[in-house]
Amino acid sequence: MNKLLSMLVIFGILIHVAPYNVHACQCGPPPGPLDQYAQVEAAFTGIVISITQDQTYPAFNNVEIHVTGIWKGIAASIVHVLTSPFDGSCGFTFLLAQEYLIYADDDLITESGPWTTTVCTRTRLVTDAQEDFDALGLPGPVPVKSVSWGAVKAMYDE
16 A cells, blocks of 8 residues: 555656646758748848847847848848747757858748748758759849948048
8 A cells, every 4th residue: 555655646746747748840841942932031141240149039049140142032231030049949050150041031029120030941051052052043242332432431530
């Protein structure tokens, strides 16, 4: 009887401390390059220049990217991309100073903030993106903001 009672107590403890069901990221196979291009709002290449915890959404990394080429959606030479730092929540792991082909959408929370991407997209190092380049061609140039001589002079006169 004492042994049965001990087993019931242990079983009861295990039920209360057992982990809850946690769902890992599930993406399925990625679409082909042309399908992925049609599904996202932005497609571009860029080099990671910083990775920080986002101040507005602390559960996300804010990845600052120097844009090197554009297919669609980007109108600046520096953009910010949010992604979860955790593989289990489909976050994409960016590395500093590496160049990526990035498929991104508007911030999923506000739909007006920085771009977002996940491991469920075809985002990848440019060295691993030959299939995408073959399908999409080379990206277009990054817009250069023209600055007048008067604006440059004003910066130094202050």
